[in-house]
Amino acid sequence: MILITDGGSTKCDWIAIAKDGTQAVEKIRTKGLNPAIIEEKKLKKIVRKSEELMALANEITHVFFYGAGCGTQKPRLLLKSVLETYFPKALVEVREDTFAAVRACINSNNEAAVVCILGTGSNCSYFDGKDLHQRVDSLGFLLMDDASGNYFGKQLIRDYYFNKMPETIKLAFEHKHNLEADFIKHNLYKQPNASAYLADHAEFMFLNKDSEYIREVIKKGIRLFTENMILQFKDELDKGTIVHFAGSIAYFAQDEIKEIAAEYGFKVGNFVRRPIDGLVEYHVKSL
Numbered sequence: 001m002i003l004i005t006d007g008g009s010t011k012c013d014w015i016a017i018a019k020d021g022t023q024a025v026e027k028i029r030t031k032g033l034n035p036a037i038i039e040e041k042k043l044k045k046i047v048r049k050s051e052e053l054m055a056l057a058n059e060i061t062h063v064f065f066y067g068a069g070c071g072t073q074k075p076r077l078l079l080k081s082v083l084e085t086y087f088p089k090a091l092v093e094v095r096e097d098t099f100a101a102v103r104a105c106i107n108s109n110n111e112a113a114v115v116c117i118l119g120t121g122s123n124c125s126y127f128d129g130k131d132l133h134q135r136v137d138s139l140g141f142l143l144m145d146d147a148s149g150n151y152f153g154k155q156l157i158r159d160y161y162f163n164k165m166p167e168t169i170k171l172a173f174e175h176k177h178n179l180e181a182d183f184i185k186h187n188l189y190k191q192p193n194a195s196a197y198l199a200d201h202a203e204f205m206f207l208n209k210d211s212e213y214i215r216e217v218i219k220k221g222i223r224l225f226t227e228n229m230i231l232q233f234k235d236e237l238d239k240g241t242i243v244h245f246a247g248s249i250a251y252f253a254q255d256e257i258k259e260i261a262a263e264y265g266f267k268v269g270n271f272v273r274r275p276i277d278g279l280v281e282y283h284v285k286s287l
Contacts, residue, residue: 001059003087004283006100006276007067009034009120010149010196013276016056021284027276028052032120032196035079036069036140042192043082053086063092064283066100066275068121071138097275098125099132104278105244105270112241113269114233116225119247120199122148124229126236135232141195147225149199149249155217156201157184166213176204206252218253222260230266242269 001024006013014028030053031046032038038046047053063083070076080094102115102125110129117123122145126133141150159165160173173179177200187197208214230243237243243266245257251273261268272278 001056002062002064002283003056003060003090004276004279005063005065005067006274006279007033007065007070007097009037009068009193010199012067013274014050014053015276015280016060017280017284023280025052025056032193033065033067033079034069034193035067035075035082036072037193037195038069040078040082043079044085047082047086057087058089060087060090063087063090064279065092065094066097066279067094068097068119070094071096071098071123071134096123096132098123098134100275100279101244101246101272102127102132103282104272104275105246107270112236114230114236114241114243114266116230116243116245116250117247118147118149118225118245118250118253120149120196121145122151122225122229122247122249124225124232126233126241136229141198144228145195146228147221147249147253149202150195151198151221152205152217152249153198153201155221156204157198159217166211169208169211169213172208173204176207177201202249215256218256219260222253222256223263226260226264226266231264237266240267242267244269244272246272246275248273 002017004015009032012030012033016024018024030050033043033046065083076094080092083092097117101117105115106113112129114126121141123138138144145151160170160179188194205214205218251271254271258268
């Protein structure tokens with residue numbers, strides 16, 4: 001039995017596939033397992049706490065984990081070690097979440113494409129048909145992650161406090177979230193996974209897209225992501241390379257992304273809300 005995981009900073013989706021290619025159990029969901037921002041003790045606790053995962057532990061022969069925070073060696077090896085602890089009979093492969101997005105988005109295994117992730121965090125890579133290429137190292141949500149959930153959550157909270165929101169949107173935002181200063185600071189500076197806390201506020205945008213203010217917030221973020229991330233592959237884009245998008249933010253901001261793509265002159269391909277679905281298809285073919 002193989003275990004395929006789409007791991008974000010907010011949540012992880014786990015799917016167990018039997019040898020005949022069928023899904024063995026219902027999809028399992030746990031909290032996020034980003035090894036770049038979560039310490040080893042907490043990572044182990046999250047895995048161990050899942051009764052569904054522990055029930056499968058000795059039946060799993062392969063674990064394919066694609067996750068946020070797995071783009072550099074140290075956190076990738078940390079998470080690999082944690083997973084090997086709880087799946088002792090399994091060969092464990094840990095890859096960055098961008099690779100999951102590639103396998104989920106592209107139309108054929110050797111298709112060259114620029115693949116973007118806009119979820120809790122954000123990233124952008126070029127896939128040449130075989131290997132991934134990144135020209136900007138991610139420094140995490142404090143300095144990067146343009147157009148991600150945590151980016152938009154931060155922008156909304158800032159606009160609320162700087163009185164840049166229209167009054168009707170401000171009232172709706174107050175109704176949706178606890179915006180007391182002490183509560184916000186406690187979650188940002190004294191609780192783990194501040195990026196997921198910020199990203200939780202981004203859903204508000206897509207519930208209020210009839211507002212011109214909200215649409216402009218979304219487009220501003222997409223423009224920033226385009227200029228800093230997508231256009232690093234301008235040479236490839238000029239040759240007609242298509243740009244695919246994965247993640248919930250991208251999925252719900254399709255109209256704005258297409259508008260910005262027209263402004264900057266690049267071609268938009270597929271939008272995949274949950275890369276896990278494409279990963280299952282990919283690995284079933286490989287069984």
